[in-house]
Amino acid sequence: MKEKIKNIINLTMVYIKENNESLKIINFKTRQINKRNIIFWTYVILLFAITYVSYQAVEYLKKIGKPEIFLNGYFLFLEILIILKTIILSINIFYFSKDIENILYLPLKPVEILLSKFNTLLYMNYEMELIFGLLPFIIYGIYNSLSLMYYINLILVLIIFPIFATLIVSIIMIFLMKTIKLFKNKDLMQIIITFILIAILMVFLNETMQYIFNNMSNIQNNQQGTLDLVNDKIIETNKYFLSIYPATKILEENNFKVIVYYFELIVINLLGFALFYFFGNKFYLEQLLKANFYFKPKKNKKIKLNKKVKKYQIGKSYLKKEIKLLTRNPMxxxxxxxxxxxxxxxxxxxxxxxxxxxxxxxxxxxxxxxxKDLKFDIEAVCIIIGLIQITTLFNYCSITAYSREGKYAYYLKTLPVSLHKQFIYKNISQIFLNTICAIIILIMINLEIPEISGEYFYTMFIISFLMIIINSFILTLIDLLMPKLEWDSEYEILKNSKNKLLQYVLIVFNVLFLNYIEKIFEKYNLDKSLYAFIGILICILIIFNILFNKFKNKLYKNIN
Amino acid sequence: MIEIKHVSKSYKKGEKVVDNINLEINDGEIFGFIGLNGAGKTTTIKMITGILEIDEGNIFIDGKSIITSPIEAKKQMGLVPDSPDMFLKLKGIEYLNFIADCYNVSKEERIERIEKFAKEFEIYEDLEDKIESYSHGMRQKIVIIGVLLHTPQNWILDEPITGLDPKSAYDLKKTMREYANSGKTVFFSTHILEIADELCDRIGIINKGKIIFVGTLKELKEKFGDKKTLEEIFLDII
Structure with a gap:
C-alpha cells in the first residue's frame, strides 16, 4: 500500500511539474515569476476583471438584501466550468496522451496510473478554481464582513469542491469507453465520447433553464419577488449537482453546524471515489491497451486509381486538405x-x-x-454584432492555422502556391464556420424580433461577415508570426497558448471598437451610418491585404 | 540546374551559418552535399527551396531566381525533407492528389505515375491508409512519390537515406541514379560518406558555413592523398 501511494505521488508530481513548466510563468531555476510571460499578465488582467465583476454583483445583491444569491449562483457557474473542463481534458489525459506509451512498460499498476492521471486532472481544475473561484468568494466575505471562520471554510470547501464533479465525469467516461467499441478509429472515439458527455450536460442545463423560465413566466411585479424566485430555482438546480448544496451551506451558515455539510461532502466524494476506483480497476488497463495498441489487420486493398485520383483547382484542393486535417483530428x-x-x-x-x-x-x-423610447438604432446594431463576435470567441481554426501543421509547416513554403494565396486558404474554415454561426444568430433574432426590418438583417450580415474576415485574418497573422510548431500531441497547441489569449484580447478590442463606432454614428441617420461602417471595414480589409502581400516573405519568416 | 551565387545566411547578427557559398549543380548529375551536423547543409537546402530568406546573394533554379520569381523557381523543383512526418491525417492517395493539384499535373499523368512509383516502392496497397499509420520508410516513400509525380527538373533531398531499411535505401539510390541519367539534377545532403562515394558524380563539402571543396571524388583523392580513404580525407580537411 505504501509503495502504491509512493508511486502515485511520484507520477502525479511528474505530470504536474510538466504542466507547470509548459506554462513558463515561474522560472524554476531562479524561483521567480517570469514577468515577461504574456500568460502571467493575462491571468493578472483576468483576475482584475473577475474581481471587478464580482464586486459589482456582490454590492448590488447586498444592496437589495439578497447576498446569498451570489454564493448559490457562483458555485453553479464554477461547477459547470469544472465539468466542461474535465469533459474536454479527461479522455485525452486518461487514454490518448503521448506519455502513456512511455509509462506502460514501467512496473506500475494500472490503477496507479489511473489515480495519477486523476490527480493531474484535479490539479488542473484547482488551477482554474484559483483564477475563477478564490477572489470572488473572498470579495463576498469582505463585503459581508464575515469572520475568519468563513475564510478557513472557504479554503477547505474549494479543496473538496471540484473532486466530485471530476470523479463523476471520469466514471461516465470510463463507462462510455467500455460501451462504445470504436477502437478501430480512436479519433472518432474521442469526438463521440466528448460529444456525448457535453450533450448530457447541455440537455441537463437546458431542462433546468426551461424549468426556471417556465416558473418565471408568472413574473411578479416587484424585483425582490423575482430575485427570490430565481434564488429558489438556483438552489433547486444546485441540489441536482449534489456537491454544490453542502458547499454553499458551509459558507452560508459559517458556524459549527457546518460539520454536517462537511460530512455530507466527504461521504459524497468517498462514494464517488469508491465507484471510480472500482470501475477504473476493472476496466482501465484493458481500455488503455485497446486505445493505444490497436493494430488494424492488413487487407489487400485494390485501389481503383481512376476513381480515387481527382484533379481540382489548387484553391479547392488546399481547402479540402485543411478540412480533412481539421475534421479527422479529434483535438x-x-x-x-x-x-x-x-x-x-x-x-x-x-x-x-x-x-x-x-x-x-x-x-x-x-x-x-x-x-417607451426603445428603437432600432446603431446601438442595437452594435449589440447584435457584438453578440456575434462573442460567439466566435471559441473558434480556434485561424489561431492554429499554421501551428496545426507542426514542425513540417515549412513544407508549405516549398509549394508553388503564392504565400498570400495560402494565407487566404488558411482562413476559409474559420470564416465559413463563423459565417454560419452569424447567419443562425441573425435568423433567431429575426424570428424573435420581427419588428426589425428585413433589410437591416442583410446589412448586419454584411458587417458581421466583414468583421469575421478581418478577425480571421488578424488571428491567422498572429499564428503566422508566433506559430507553435514544436508539439507532440495536438492538445499542446492550445494548452497555455499565448495566441489563444490574444484571441480573447481581440474580441475585447472588437467590443470596444463597436462601442466607438456607436459613439461616432449615434447622431447620424442609421442607413448612412451602416453604409459608412461597411466602407470602413472594406478599407481595413483592402489595406490589410495590400500590406500582407508586400511583406509576405517577412511575415512567413518564422515558418521554417 | 541549380546556381548558388555568393549566398550568406545568419540567424544571429555576426554569426554566419552559411558564408558566401558558390555552387553550380548541372543537369544530369548527382551532387552530394557533405558536412558534419550543424555545418550549414539544411540551411542551404532551406534557402534553395525558398523556406528561408537569403541574407546575401541569390539562388537560381533553371535560371529562375528564388527571390524574385519564387513560384516559377519552385515549379522546377521538389523537396524530400529529412523526416517526412507531414500531413499525417491525410491518406496516401489524398496527399498525392493534393501535391499533384499544387503542381497542376493532369489526371492521366497522375494515374500513370502513381501506379508506376507506388508499385515500384511497394506501397500501392497502402495508398488508402492514413499517412499516420505508415512506418518511417513508407512516409519517406510517399513523399518521394509526391515529388516524382510532377517530375521536377531539380530533385532536392535532405538526408534521404537516414532511417530507411536496406531495400528501401537501395531502391531510392537506384531511382536517384535513373533520375539523373534522364538529364535531371539531383542534389542531396548527407553525412554518410559511403553513400556519397557510391552515388555522387560530384560532391561539395561544407564546414562551418563555408564550402571547402567542390569536385569529383577522384579530384578529392588526388588533392588530399590518393591512398587515404574518403573518411580519412574528410576528417583531415574539416
Whole structure:
C-alpha cells in the first residue's frame, strides 16, 4: 500500500511539474515569476476583471438584501466550468496522451496510473478554481464582513469542491469507453465520447433553464419577488449537482453546524471515489491497451486509381486538405468546429428563452415608461454584432492555422502556391464556420424580433461577415508570426497558448471598437451610418491585404 | 540546374551559418552535399527551396531566381525533407492528389505515375491508409512519390537515406541514379560518406558555413592523398 501511494505521488508530481513548466510563468531555476510571460499578465488582467465583476454583483445583491444569491449562483457557474473542463481534458489525459506509451512498460499498476492521471486532472481544475473561484468568494466575505471562520471554510470547501464533479465525469467516461467499441478509429472515439458527455450536460442545463423560465413566466411585479424566485430555482438546480448544496451551506451558515455539510461532502466524494476506483480497476488497463495498441489487420486493398485520383483547382484542393486535417483530428475538431456548434446552440437557446421574457417585462406597467423610447438604432446594431463576435470567441481554426501543421509547416513554403494565396486558404474554415454561426444568430433574432426590418438583417450580415474576415485574418497573422510548431500531441497547441489569449484580447478590442463606432454614428441617420461602417471595414480589409502581400516573405519568416 | 551565387545566411547578427557559398549543380548529375551536423547543409537546402530568406546573394533554379520569381523557381523543383512526418491525417492517395493539384499535373499523368512509383516502392496497397499509420520508410516513400509525380527538373533531398531499411535505401539510390541519367539534377545532403562515394558524380563539402571543396571524388583523392580513404580525407580537411 505504501509503495502504491509512493508511486502515485511520484507520477502525479511528474505530470504536474510538466504542466507547470509548459506554462513558463515561474522560472524554476531562479524561483521567480517570469514577468515577461504574456500568460502571467493575462491571468493578472483576468483576475482584475473577475474581481471587478464580482464586486459589482456582490454590492448590488447586498444592496437589495439578497447576498446569498451570489454564493448559490457562483458555485453553479464554477461547477459547470469544472465539468466542461474535465469533459474536454479527461479522455485525452486518461487514454490518448503521448506519455502513456512511455509509462506502460514501467512496473506500475494500472490503477496507479489511473489515480495519477486523476490527480493531474484535479490539479488542473484547482488551477482554474484559483483564477475563477478564490477572489470572488473572498470579495463576498469582505463585503459581508464575515469572520475568519468563513475564510478557513472557504479554503477547505474549494479543496473538496471540484473532486466530485471530476470523479463523476471520469466514471461516465470510463463507462462510455467500455460501451462504445470504436477502437478501430480512436479519433472518432474521442469526438463521440466528448460529444456525448457535453450533450448530457447541455440537455441537463437546458431542462433546468426551461424549468426556471417556465416558473418565471408568472413574473411578479416587484424585483425582490423575482430575485427570490430565481434564488429558489438556483438552489433547486444546485441540489441536482449534489456537491454544490453542502458547499454553499458551509459558507452560508459559517458556524459549527457546518460539520454536517462537511460530512455530507466527504461521504459524497468517498462514494464517488469508491465507484471510480472500482470501475477504473476493472476496466482501465484493458481500455488503455485497446486505445493505444490497436493494430488494424492488413487487407489487400485494390485501389481503383481512376476513381480515387481527382484533379481540382489548387484553391479547392488546399481547402479540402485543411478540412480533412481539421475534421479527422479529434483535438482540432473539438477546439474549432465543435466549439462553434456548441456556442451557437447555447446562444440560440438563450435568444429563444430570453427575448420573450424581456417582452413580458416590457409589458409591466412599472417598466413600460423606461422602454417607451426603445428603437432600432446603431446601438442595437452594435449589440447584435457584438453578440456575434462573442460567439466566435471559441473558434480556434485561424489561431492554429499554421501551428496545426507542426514542425513540417515549412513544407508549405516549398509549394508553388503564392504565400498570400495560402494565407487566404488558411482562413476559409474559420470564416465559413463563423459565417454560419452569424447567419443562425441573425435568423433567431429575426424570428424573435420581427419588428426589425428585413433589410437591416442583410446589412448586419454584411458587417458581421466583414468583421469575421478581418478577425480571421488578424488571428491567422498572429499564428503566422508566433506559430507553435514544436508539439507532440495536438492538445499542446492550445494548452497555455499565448495566441489563444490574444484571441480573447481581440474580441475585447472588437467590443470596444463597436462601442466607438456607436459613439461616432449615434447622431447620424442609421442607413448612412451602416453604409459608412461597411466602407470602413472594406478599407481595413483592402489595406490589410495590400500590406500582407508586400511583406509576405517577412511575415512567413518564422515558418521554417 | 541549380546556381548558388555568393549566398550568406545568419540567424544571429555576426554569426554566419552559411558564408558566401558558390555552387553550380548541372543537369544530369548527382551532387552530394557533405558536412558534419550543424555545418550549414539544411540551411542551404532551406534557402534553395525558398523556406528561408537569403541574407546575401541569390539562388537560381533553371535560371529562375528564388527571390524574385519564387513560384516559377519552385515549379522546377521538389523537396524530400529529412523526416517526412507531414500531413499525417491525410491518406496516401489524398496527399498525392493534393501535391499533384499544387503542381497542376493532369489526371492521366497522375494515374500513370502513381501506379508506376507506388508499385515500384511497394506501397500501392497502402495508398488508402492514413499517412499516420505508415512506418518511417513508407512516409519517406510517399513523399518521394509526391515529388516524382510532377517530375521536377531539380530533385532536392535532405538526408534521404537516414532511417530507411536496406531495400528501401537501395531502391531510392537506384531511382536517384535513373533520375539523373534522364538529364535531371539531383542534389542531396548527407553525412554518410559511403553513400556519397557510391552515388555522387560530384560532391561539395561544407564546414562551418563555408564550402571547402567542390569536385569529383577522384579530384578529392588526388588533392588530399590518393591512398587515404574518403573518411580519412574528410576528417583531415574539416
Amino acid at each position: 482540432f475538431f473539438m477546439q474549432s468546429i465543435y466549439n462553434v456548434i456548441l456556442i451557437t446552440v447555447v446562444i440560440s437557446i438563450l435568444i429563444i428563452a430570453l427575448v420573450p421574457q424581456f417582452r413580458q417585462v416590457m409589458q409591466i406597467e412599472e417598466y413600460k415608461e423606461q422602454f
